[in-house]
Amino acid sequence: MAAIQFGEIEGIKEGDTFISRQEMTNKGLHRNTVQGIDGNGEHGSASIVLNGGYEDDKDYGNLIIYTGHGGNVNKKQIRDQSWDDPGNKGLLISEMHGLPVRVSRGPKHKSKFSPEKGYQYGGLYMVTSHKYKKGAHGFWVCLFRLEKISSIVSNSFDIRELSVDYKTGETSRVASTILRIVRDTRLSRKVKELYNYTCQICALRIEFNGVGYAEAAHIRPLGKPHNGKDLLNNLLCLCPNHHVMFDKGHFTINNDFSCEGISEGITVLDGHILDPDNLNYHKEHHK
CATH class of the missing domain: 2.30.280.10 (SRA-YDG)
Structure with missing residues (x-):
């Protein structure tokens, strides 16, 4: 098959x-x-x-x-x-x-x-x-x-949708007639599978009948004006609560993986190298 x-x-x-x-x-x-x-x-x-x-x-x-x-x-x-x-x-x-x-x-x-x-x-x-x-x-x-x-979603008008070159992580805007609502990309699945759909902050694994749910969070957002890249070193595996908290700047992550704004630190597995420039960008953006 x-x-x-x-x-x-x-x-x-x-x-x-x-x-x-x-x-x-x-x-x-x-x-x-x-x-x-x-x-x-x-x-x-x-x-x-x-x-x-x-x-x-x-x-x-x-x-x-x-x-x-x-x-x-x-x-x-x-x-x-x-x-x-x-x-x-x-x-x-x-x-x-x-x-x-x-x-x-x-x-x-x-x-x-x-x-x-x-x-x-x-x-x-x-x-x-x-x-x-x-x-x-x-x-x-x-x-x-x-x-x-x-x-x-409405497909009656053109929108500007983010397009990702998966070889370089570079992003651009392309014309589209339908909003992308499919949540998983190749790299987002990779980071979630790496952590078995378990939040790197609170260790919560949301599941039903053994099927896990987690969200991939970009440390440095994609597209202008942030110009982040869709690369593994710019992705975290988080539960929905900590995803929102991170995106809103409720907490930031230090280079030693301690956090500011919450008492927890972040778990980072071997093989998942986070770009310190992205961590610093997130911290400066939400200072």
Whole structure:
């Protein structure tokens, strides 16, 4: 099976139709010809297909309530679902890590947004929440709320979006018609994985069913007038509270990794070298 790919697939645009699931697989849109969730419990889920398999699915176009995988035979739920199922855990990872999910619809999905035949690609969505509840047949099911990215932010006008050259860390502004809301970049995932999604300040690890959540904080902000670079030596792994506190200058970090403004110091692992110039810049900026 090909490597999992998040986001848009080159050459495929919203509204494109496909004769079969096999054609979708051949094009790289959805790698599985049977299961409705394309993903795993390690990297996340990149694609789902709605095709009438679960009665608890709800499709409002820009908003979808999607039933997870498992326990369904001939469209009838016969046992409880589990968050440990690779597809379900993959969707949890996509939610917690801010990864986009491609949504496609098939002819058996009873919705005005579904094609009469074949399959149709419906665009990129974000998993915004999840819950566990008893479904129509009395068994517990994993439910995911997905919202279309273009409905979360306006794409009716051009904005200036930050573009990063990952080889040099240099940044520039490029024209874009949609706000980037996907939270994870290659380097932000790297710093979070390095610390196992644990805050470098308070050692808090936010998790659900083993899936961690943390935020990557730039020491020296990107773009003008700060001109920081998107490099590992300019990134911290923080919980949401300490991320906001750091960005607002509630505390600063000294070169010896003690902190001013809070009693804690910062944990820095071997191999994660912080640029002292960035630490000094943050301190001077918030003096």
